[in-house]
Amino acid sequence: MKITLIAVGTKMDSWVEQGYNEYARRMPKECSLQLIEIGMERRGKSGSPERWMSQEGERILAAVPKGDSIVALDVKGSSWSTEKLADQMRRWMDGGRGISLLVGGPDGLAGKCIKQAEQRWSLSNLTLPHPLVRVVLSEQLYRAWSVVSNHPYHRA
Numbered sequence: 001m002k003i004t005l006i007a008v009g010t011k012m013d014s015w016v017e018q019g020y021n022e023y024a025r026r027m028p029k030e031c032s033l034q035l036i037e038i039g040m041e042r043r044g045k046s047g048s049p050e051r052w053m054s055q056e057g058e059r060i061l062a063a064v065p066k067g068d069s070i071v072a073l074d075v076k077g078s079s080w081s082t083e084k085l086a087d088q089m090r091r092w093m094d095g096g097r098g099i100s101l102l103v104g105g106p107d108g109l110a111g112k113c114i115k116q117a118e119q120r121w122s123l124s125n126l127t128l129p130h131p132l133v134r135v136v137l138s139e140q141l142y143r144a145w146s147v148v149s150n151h152p153y154h155r156a
Contacts, residue, residue, distance in 0.1 A: 008105030057110025077120030
C-alpha cells in the first residue's frame with residue numbers, strides 16, 4: 001500500500017522536513033509514505049480565503065493518484081486513538097488501494113476536498129499549524145504501522 005500525503009505549502013523549515021523525513025524513511029516499502037507539496041495561493045489584500053482554499057483544493061484533487069481512497073484531515077473529522085488508527089491501517093492495507101491524505105493550508109481544506117473524501121480524520125481538537133501536521137501525521141502513521149507489525153516502537 002502506498003500512502004500519499006498531499007499538503008499545501010512548500011519551502012518548509014528544516015525541522016519540518018527533518019521530522020517528516022525521519023518517519024517517512026522508517027516506513028517499510030509495503031506501506032510507503034510519499035509527500036506531494038501543493039503551492040499555496042498567493043495571499044494579498046484582494047481575494048478571499050474561500051477563493052484561495054478553492055484554488056488550492058483543485059490542485060490537491062488533481063494530485064490524488066488514480067484509484068486512491070481519499071482521507072481529509074479536518075478538525076471536524078473523527079478522532080482516532082493509536083489503536084483505532086492501527087485498526088484503520090489494517091483495513092487500508094487489506095483494501096489493496098492507495099490512500100491519499102489531504103492537508104489544507106493556513107485557511108483550511110477546501111469543501112470540495114472534504115466532499116470527495118471517503119473519511120474525515122481529526123488529529124486533534126486543537127488547531128495545529130499545517131507544517132506541524134506533517135510531522136505529527138508521519139509519526140502517527142509510523143506508530144500505527146508498528147502496532148500492526150508488532151514492532152517494538154509502540155510500547156503503550
